Amino acid sequence: AAPLPPPAQRPVGPQEDKANTGVTGSRPARRTNHNRLTEPTMEMLSAALQAHECMEVNRCGQDGLSFTTSEERQRQEDARRYSAMWVFISSMVGLLIAVMENETRWSADSKGKSSQGLSTALKGIVVGSTFVTFFFLYQYYDAAISLRRLTGVRLGSGVSMSSLRGAGLFYQCLLEIAMHLPQPVPGLDTTLSVYNKGVGRNSVYDMDSILCVAMFVRMAYLPRFYGEVLSDLRSDAAQAISRLNAVVFDNTFVVKYVLANSLNCVVLLTALLIILFAYMLMVFERPIDSGTLGNFANCVWLI
Numbered sequence: 632a633a634p635l636p637p638p639a640q641r642p643v644g645p646q647e648d649k650a651n652t653g654v655t656g657s658r659p660a661r662r663t664n665h666n667r668l669t670e671p672t673m674e675m676l677s678a679a680l681q682a683h684e685c686m687e688v689n690r691c692g693q694d695g696l697s698f699t700t701s702e703e704r705q706r707q708e709d710a711r712r713y714s715a716m717w718v719f720i721s722s723m724v725g726l727l728i729a730v731m732e733n734e735t736r737w738s739a740d741s742k743g744k745s746s747q748g749l750s751t752a753l754k755g756i757v758v759g760s761t762f763v764t765f766f767f768l769y770q771y772y773d774a775a776i777s778l779r780r781l782t783g784v785r786l787g788s789g790v791s792m793s794s795l796r797g798a799g800l801f802y803q804c805l806l807e808i809a810m811h812l813p814q815p816v817p818g819l820d821t822t823l824s825v826y827n828k829g830v831g832r833n834s835v836y837d838m839d840s841i842l843c844v845a846m847f848v849r850m851a852y853l854p855r856f857y858g859e860v861l862s863d864l865r866s867d868a869a870q871a872i873s874r875l876n877a878v879v880f881d882n883t884f885v886v887k888y889v890l891a892n893s894l895n896c897v898v899l900l901t902a903l904l905i906i907l908f909a910y911m912l913m914v915f916e917r918p919i920d921s922g923t924l925g926n927f928a929n930c931v932w933l934i
Contacts, residue, residue, distance in 0.1 A: 707777045712859055714771035718764055719856040722811070722849040725760035728753055729815055730910070733843045737917070750839075754817040761811050768811075772804055813845035827919065834918050844911050850903075857896075858885040909934045 732753035739746035772790050779798040780786050787794040795801040819838055827834040862885075878884065889896045909930035916924035924930055 704778065704781050707774045707781070711771055711774035711778065714767045714774060715855060715859045717767040718771060719852045719860070721760050721764040721767060722852055725757050725764065725814065726846050726849055728760065729757050729843045729846050732757065732815060733840055733914070736837075736839065751817045754815045754839075757814050758816065761814055764811055765808075768804075768807060772800060775800060810848050810851065813842050813848070815839045815842050836915070836918055840914050844914055847907055847911065850907065854883075854885040854889075857889065905931060905934050 732750055735753065736746050736750045769790055772795065776786055776790060776794050776798050784797060786797045792801065795804055815838075819842075821838050823836045823838060823841065824833040825836065826832070889900070909927060912924060912930045912934065913927050916930070919925070924933065
């Protein structure tokens with residue numbers, strides 16, 4: 632009889648293979664390094680966070696019976712975007728009408744004519760546009776509070792001081808209300824005298840011109856309009872990336888993002904600032920008799 636092969640070279644039989652591996656007639660598979668961690672990409676992290684938010688949103692409501700779904704979150708996101716769009720539009724309409732009222736009154740006064748009726752009507756339209764802005768501003772914060780409520784934060788119903796404080800939006804809301812208060816008001820036709828050292832006498836400004844210039848603060852809504860309406864900086868993927876990098880997508884971030892990534896927006900923003908500053912310069916220099924800067928083209932050249 633032939634001698635048995637050495638143990639290291641002896642073939643393994645079916646019974647021995649079953650005893651060693653638990654599977655009949657098969658060898659143990661070659662071990663591979665499956666424990667090595669794969670570096671996650673931004674798409675994987677974003678998808679994981681969105682899945683986590685989806686599980687957080689699709690949970691039982693406070694009454695134990697109803698469920699808050701992702702459709703409700705999407706509905707509130709659409710409502711917030713819609714309200715932000717109309718807040719910006721109504722604010723800009725009021726600003727343009729105020730400029731129109733200011734120029735109409737100045738042109739009539741320089742010609743010795745009266746424009747009291749037209750001026751009062753335009754002021755009324757400005758005040759009406761402000762009320763429309765407040766309405767959509769209320770809708771905007773109602774949607775924002777509802778979104779916070781869907782994340783599990785216990786907040787009161789509606790838009791109130793307690794719900795705004797709980798959502799961390801109280802001071803932001805106060806600031807935006809204060810931004811819309813300066814405006815020409817019907818019946819307010821007073822003047823303001825300021826001593827001008829350059830000409831050695833007082834320069835008289837009417838309150839409508841000063842309030843019209845103060846309305847330019849509404850241009851602060853431009854970053855929000857771009858971030859929430861025109862771009863995807865409020866999308867779920869963008870919010871997930873912001874949480875990963877501990878970055879808040881506020882108006883300051885939107886301005887930095889636009890300046891760093893869009894040359895067209897930079898050119899448009901520069902032209903807009905030149906026009907705004909030139910008009911403000913003209914309003915404050917125009918009451919001076921024979922002032923060179925009373926002409927808008929000269930103010931644009933100077934700026």
